[in-house]
Amino acid sequence: MLVALLLAVGVTTTTGGLPARTTAREAAVFANRTAFTAPCTDFFSSAAARLAAQATRSLAALGWSTLGAVGPAFTEPAALAAVSGVSAFYVQSHGDHYWDPVAHGRSSGVRADAGRCENAPKIVANEIAAARAGAAPARLVVIASCHNGEARSTLPDAFGIARHRSEPGEEGPSSFYVGYVGAAWQRQMLRFEGAFWAALLDGESAGSAFDRGLLSGFNPARLDPQWWGAYDYRPVAPQQIPPYRPGQRRG
Amino acid sequence: MARHRAAGAALALAAVASLGACAAPASVRAPDAPRPITARESGAVAGAARRLALLLVEPFPLAATTAVPATIVIEAGEALVEQRLEAPDGATLTVRTAPDGALRLLARGGVPTGGPALGETALVARGLLHLRALGIGLPAGPPLIEVAGGRRVLLWERRVDGVPVEGDALRLVLSRSGALVGVSRPAPAPLAGAPAPMARADATAAGAAAQRLLGTGRVEGTPVLAWVAPGRGGGDEPLELPRRLAWVVAGTLGDGTPCALHLDAATLELIGWDWAP
Numbered sequence: 146m147l148v149a150l151l152l153a154v155g156v157t158t159t160t161g162g163l164p165a166r167t168t169a170r171e172a173a174v175f176a177n178r179t180a181f182t183a184p185c186t187d188f189f190s191s192a193a194a195r196l197a198a199q200a201t202r203s204l205a206a207l208g209w210s211t212l213g214a215v216g217p218a219f220t221e222p223a224a225l226a227a228v229s230g231v232s233a234f235y236v237q238s239h240g241d242h243y244w245d246p247v248a249h250g251r252s253s254g255v256r257a258d259a260g261r262c263e264n265a266p267k268i269v270a271n272e273i274a275a276a277r278a279g280a281a282p283a284r285l286v287v288i289a290s291c292h293n294g295e296a297r298s299t300l301p302d303a304f305g306i307a308r309h310r311s312e313p314g315e316e317g318p319s320s321f322y323v324g325y326v327g328a329a330w331q332r333q334m335l336r337f338e339g340a341f342w343a344a345l346l347d348g349e350s351a352g353s354a355f356d357r358g359l360l361s362g363f364n365p366a367r368l369d370p371q372w373w374g375a376y377d378y379r380p381v382a383p384q385q386i387p388p389y390r391p392g393q394r395r396g
Numbered sequence: 397m398a399r400h401r402a403a404g405a406a407l408a409l410a411a412v413a414s415l416g417a418c419a420a421p422a423s424v425r426a427p428d429a430p431r432p433i434t435a436r437e438s439g440a441v442a443g444a445a446r447r448l449a450l451l452l453v454e455p456f457p458l459a460a461t462t463a464v465p466a467t468i469v470i471e472a473g474e475a476l477v478e479q480r481l482e483a484p485d486g487a488t489l490t491v492r493t494a495p496d497g498a499l500r501l502l503a504r505g506g507v508p509t510g511g512p513a514l515g516e517t518a519l520v521a522r523g524l525l526h527l528r529a530l531g532i533g534l535p536a537g538p539p540l541i542e543v544a545g546g547r548r549v550l551l552w553e554r555r556v557d558g559v560p561v562e563g564d565a566l567r568l569v570l571s572r573s574g575a576l577v578g579v580s581r582p583a584p585a586p587l588a589g590a591p592a593p594m595a596r597a598d599a600t601a602a603g604a605a606a607q608r609l610l611g612t613g614r615v616e617g618t619p620v621l622a623w624v625a626p627g628r629g630g631g632d633e634p635l636e637l638p639r640r641l642a643w644v645v646a647g648t649l650g651d652g653t654p655c656a657l658h659l660d661a662a663t664l665e666l667i668g669w670d671w672a673p
Contacts, residue, residue, distance in 0.1 A: 328672035352509075
């Protein structure tokens with residue numbers, strides 16, 4: 146059984162190379178595979194790739210053109226180049242509030258894959274904010290890592306999203322941010338995010354889709370999802386004809 | 397999860413019965429095949445959602461509501477009919493029912509996140525009120541209560557011989573002031589045969605086996621028994637597979653990443669794992 150479980154699982158990169166410029170209709174999806182599977186760990190796991198795949202599929206169905214990388218091609222320069230102009234961003238990796246020697250303080254962020262088991266380069270909020278200088282606030286950001294749903298996380302600000310929740314029926318920004326408080330376990334993320342994406346594809350608002358995620362089979366002792374932005378926002382790509390109307394669905 | 401559009405109430409229910417009888421594995425994805433549906437059929441299917449809407453403690457505005465044609469979704473190996481109502485103000489009500497009419501999911505979209513926060517006792521009382529209104533049998537014992545995204549998640553775990561069954565809880569999500577956001581009630585997961593008590597390894601042996609697997613990592617705490625969804629290659633742990641009795645051993649990987657290993661309760665073979673990046 147152990148041998149069977151240790152069989153390598155094929156994983157595909159979400160897209161090819163990165164374009165020089167990104168557009169408002171583009172989304173980026175990155176996932177750290179190397180640090181979460183053998184030989185860096187004692188077990189093989191396809192969880193990172195599956196998380197990225199469901200994000201990529203869903204974003205594409207919502208009208209976004211996606212770029213990004215799963216595995217060693219997820220480097221710090223690649224991520225910063227992509228993040229500079231995209232309007233939707235998904236990343237799965239280690240996350241924390243890292244010491245930023247430039248800022249002489251803590252800066253929230255995630256680690257790249259870069260083909261490294263440990264101490265992979267970090268991509269922190271200050272760098273993201275610099276890369277996005279002048280860009281419009283991001284529409285949809287999902288940070289599938291530990292700690293970046295905490296109130297102290299500076300990642301929402303880096304994407305131009307205020308840490309504030311607009312109620313249903315309230316005017317709010319065209320933005321939605323999802324992160325996790327404390328340690329976030331991968332199996333639980335898969336269940337929560339699976340339901341979240343499925344509800345978005347059903348035409349639910351981002352806030353309602355988040356609620357649907359809460360109704361999925363994840364263990365809330367091992368995953369504490371958090372959101373900011375506007376409950377009613379529907380993260381379809383801009384300038385798209387709304388893809389949903391009563392009686393019409395995409396799955 | 398797979399989904400496809402049904403041609404109408406009769407066809408939808410017939411398809412559900414067929415899928416249920418065949419017990420199609422979740423890896424089989426139903427085609428996304430739009431078919432025509434008449435207004436009459438749509439209304440008939442939406443009837444159950446409207447009936448449930450009338451039972452809610454906090455009314456769902458049915459006036460001018462649009463009923464989305466029913467779909468079939470396959471979740472954890474079970475084919476369910478999904479019905480959805482959309483109100484002009486953006487509120488939604490989604491209902492999933494099993495072929496026998498059992499409610500599996502009721503989800504309201506557009507429930508306010510604010511309001512005064514209820515204490516735990518009041519929250520549980522409010523939760524039980526919602527369950528009673530929906531005709532769901534009141535669960536025994538106190539729920540596990542967690543806060544997530546401003547919501548309150550109340551879980552009543554299914555236990556077999558005192559051992560929790562992973563992913564098999566009655567789950568109630570409420571706003572902080574006790575308004576119903578949703579309820580999910582999966583079909584009871586099948587259980588793989590439990591090992592005979594005499595063949596069950598003890599917690600100490602499970603901890604030692606996990607330590608061998610973790611190498612430079614380390615086991616932390618005492619292993620606990622649980623009915624878990626067994627993993628397949630790559631850690632895919634579909635919830636429709638029969639749960640297996642396992643020792644869940646908490647620990648850390650060599651780099652300090654928190655992890656949990658699932659070891660078959662009898663043989664101590666590794667059947668699943670999870671970790672927190």
